[in-house]
Amino acid sequence: MAEEHRGAEVGKVRDRLAAERRRIAELIAETEEGEQEGSSELSTLDQHPAEIGTETADWEVALSLHEQLTGELADIDAAERRLDDGTYGLCEACGRPIDAARLSALPASRFCIEDQRLAEREAATGAVS
Numbered sequence: 001m002a003e004e005h006r007g008a009e010v011g012k013v014r015d016r017l018a019a020e021r022r023r024i025a026e027l028i029a030e031t032e033e034g035e036q037e038g039s040s041e042l043s044t045l046d047q048h049p050a051e052i053g054t055e056t057a058d059w060e061v062a063l064s065l066h067e068q069l070t071g072e073l074a075d076i077d078a079a080e081r082r083l084d085d086g087t088y089g090l091c092e093a094c095g096r097p098i099d100a101a102r103l104s105a106l107p108a109s110r111f112c113i114e115d116q117r118l119a120e121r122e123a124a125t126g127a128v129s
């Protein structure tokens with residue numbers, strides 16, 4: 001990267017990523033507390049079979065939230081690595097610079113808006129690459 005003007009920005013981006021990491025880590029801790037409560041309730045559930053349906057739904061919501069948060073944390077790790085090696089702000093799929101407004105809103109973005117849409121469409125249709 002020959003773009004020296006990015007130097008001042010990097011510190012700001014690191015601060016934002018660190019703040020996001022703390023926020024997400026707190027949310028993950030909350031979902032993990034919920035899971036522990038859920039599993040302790042499971043031992044008494046066999047006496048109340050009618051409640052299993054709703055418990056399972058709560059469990060699935062907590063699990064998918066946990067997966068989503070873990071994924072966001074991984075994105076932040078990846079963004080920090082890209083700051084270190086100077087590729088931060090470039091789309092991982094096509095290598096073009098990610099839109100500045102998008103990066104400002106989502107500092108851990110890995111893809112440009114086009115490739116993000118593509119990835120979400122593939123995820124939605126269950127396409128396997």
Ligand SMILES: [Zn+2]
Pocket residue numbers: 091092093094095096111112113114115
């Ligand atoms: Zn792209």
